[in-house]
Amino acid sequence: MKNTTESGNKAYLFSIVSIAVIGGLLFGYDTAVISGAEKGLQAFFMGAKDFVYTDAIHGITSSSALIGCIIGSALSGFFASTYGRKKSLFIAGILFFLSALGSYNPEFLFFNHGEPTYSLLVAFNLYRVLGGIGVGLASAICPMYIAEVAPSGIRGTLVSWNQFAIIFGQLVVYFVNFLILGSHANPVIQVVNDVNQLINPDAAAWTIATGWRLMFVSEAVPAGLFTLLVLLIPETPRYLALCGKDAKALSVLTKVNGSLKAKEILADIKSTATQKTEKLFTYGWLVIFIGIMLSVFQQAVGINAVLYFAPRIFESMNMGNPMVQTVIMGVINILFTLLAIFTVEKWGRKPLLITGSLGMAVGAAGVAISNVATGVPPLLPVVCIMVYSAAFMMSWGPICWVLISEIFPNTIRGAAVAIAVAFQWIFNFIVSSTFVPMYNMQLGEMGDKFGHMFAYALYGIICVIAAIFVWKLVPETKGKTLEDMSKLWKKEK
Numbered sequence: 001m002k003n004t005t006e007s008g009n010k011a012y013l014f015s016i017v018s019i020a021v022i023g024g025l026l027f028g029y030d031t032a033v034i035s036g037a038e039k040g041l042q043a044f045f046m047g048a049k050d051f052v053y054t055d056a057i058h059g060i061t062s063s064s065a066l067i068g069c070i071i072g073s074a075l076s077g078f079f080a081s082t083y084g085r086k087k088s089l090f091i092a093g094i095l096f097f098l099s100a101l102g103s104y105n106p107e108f109l110f111f112n113h114g115e116p117t118y119s120l121l122v123a124f125n126l127y128r129v130l131g132g133i134g135v136g137l138a139s140a141i142c143p144m145y146i147a148e149v150a151p152s153g154i155r156g157t158l159v160s161w162n163q164f165a166i167i168f169g170q171l172v173v174y175f176v177n178f179l180i181l182g183s184h185a186n187p188v189i190q191v192v193n194d195v196n197q198l199i200n201p202d203a204a205a206w207t208i209a210t211g212w213r214l215m216f217v218s219e220a221v222p223a224g225l226f227t228l229l230v231l232l233i234p235e236t237p238r239y240l241a242l243c244g245k246d247a248k249a250l251s252v253l254t255k256v257n258g259s260l261k262a263k264e265i266l267a268d269i270k271s272t273a274t275q276k277t278e279k280l281f282t283y284g285w286l287v288i289f290i291g292i293m294l295s296v297f298q299q300a301v302g303i304n305a306v307l308y309f310a311p312r313i314f315e316s317m318n319m320g321n322p323m324v325q326t327v328i329m330g331v332i333n334i335l336f337t338l339l340a341i342f343t344v345e346k347w348g349r350k351p352l353l354i355t356g357s358l359g360m361a362v363g364a365a366g367v368a369i370s371n372v373a374t375g376v377p378p379l380l381p382v383v384c385i386m387v388y389s390a391a392f393m394m395s396w397g398p399i400c401w402v403l404i405s406e407i408f409p410n411t412i413r414g415a416a417v418a419i420a421v422a423f424q425w426i427f428n429f430i431v432s433s434t435f436v437p438m439y440n441m442q443l444g445e446m447g448d449k450f451g452h453m454f455a456y457a458l459y460g461i462i463c464v465i466a467a468i469f470v471w472k473l474v475p476e477t478k479g480k481t482l483e484d485m486s487k488l489w490k491k492e493k
Contacts (some may be wrong), residue, residue, distance in 0.1 A: 009363040016234065023162075024162040024165030025169035026093075026134070026226055028166035029169040035177070038210035040207040044206045045061070045121055048118050057121075059435070062433075070132075071420060072138075074138075096135075099132075100218075100223055103124065103217070114209060117129040143162050147406050157345055163337055163397050176215070184207050234405075240252070280415055283411060289475055295423045295427070295486065300427055302462070304441075305432060336391075339394045341398065350470055354467045356389075356394050357389030357465070361461075366383075370384065372453050374459060387457075402477075403474070409489060439451050
């Protein structure tokens with residue numbers, strides 16, 4: 001057996017990374033739980049007597065957690081730099097837990113249970129925003145934490161496991177939602193004279209009153225577990241070194257890399273970080289621009305419109321039980337995320353991003369064409385949706401997080417990651433909140449098929465632009481250390 005003092009303790013590394021990636025699981029769980037709950041939630045608030053619950057309001061309500069994600073990601077740089085990576089993850093866990101309980105029972109203390117009102121809608125959205133702040137913190141700090149503890153040779157693989165956890169969290173919640181719904185019916189909502197109406201609400205009474213609540217509160221279990229486990233992990237060695245705690249930093253580096261390599265890494269960290277932070281544009285504007293645009297494209301390609309509203313989309317394609325198809329899509333997403341994990345250090349970041357962009361463009365184009373062509377079997381657009389989603393999961397899903405966690409120099413990483421991830425959530429909110437109205441757009445004899453076609457044609461065009469952006473501007477970071485980023489961007493200035 002190798003001396004772990006000389007070679008590092010891989011079991012220790014994998015254990016702390018495994019705890020960190022639970023934050024990614026909660027990220028996926030919290031953002032995708034709405035996919036199963038949104039129809040019951042919509043039907044519940046359609047029963048309000050003091051306001052009309054429109055599609056636009058439902059789009060905002062379904063996406064309200066993303067407002068919190070914008071806030072949390074924008075604050076993540078401050079939290080990560082001021083309180084450290086570990087404490088910031090602990091705070092995120094508490095927010096996840098409180099949001100799960102509040103979304104389950106938004107009437108708590110102030111409102112009559114089961115009575116939909118405008119004030120209750122505001123309270124529900126505030127609880128979802130609270131959870132979104134936790135997601136925003138975790139989305140920026142989990143990959144940052146993993147990147148800062150991982151050896152350079154496996155950093156891309158380990159950060160990619162965070163995306164695997166995100167997708168696994170989505171798959172888990174798809175399955176949990178499916179089990180909670182069980183034999184109960186989802187509400188049927190139809191537009192009559194431009195007004196949403198419930199069809200046979202008695203058949204879906206349990207889902208409208210209780211089902212959506214149980215879906216939200218199910219998150220409390222993994223949230224509580226994550227909050228407790230975070231207490232067991234160390235602070236990252238790079239943050240410790242930036243704070244002048246060299247002895248503690250060396251201790252963590254030794255456990256992960258072995259004693260000789262640990263001293264070498266610590267020397268590199270100290271040579272590139274004479275102070276805790278530098279000005280944001282110390283290394284020029286291009287690195288910040290690339291980080292922001294990676295985030296923008298990851299969302300602008302439209303993936304979360306599919307993930308958040310998957311059951312609704314599959315239902316419109318008339319291909320059996322939409323919840324079952326959603327679970328199948330989740331399994332496919334897992335498999336293609338694994339493909340990225342096991343190839344990112346062999347093929348590199350850029351080839352995966354470009355290949356995935358073009359694959360998504362093909363899938364999106366297939367869905368768009370299926371909605372305007374006649375005689376197309378329902379299976380075709382379903383397969384195209386799966387292709388579109390799978391291509392994202394082998395590329396932009398994990399690789400965007402890998403690049404954002406590693407391209408910024410040590411001294412600006414906290415602030416730069418916060419800005420990049422904030423843009424990600426801003427565009428996530430824009431895409432998610434506009435999807436339902438855009439998807440339901442009607443034009444002449446085409447009816448709502450026009451909206452179905454337009455949405456995916458738009459996403460397909462953006463995918464092609466994303467491929468060109470990566471080809472022209474994004475540097476390859478495979479095999480480079482985090483300290484190499486300082487040298488890379490000083491040359492680029």
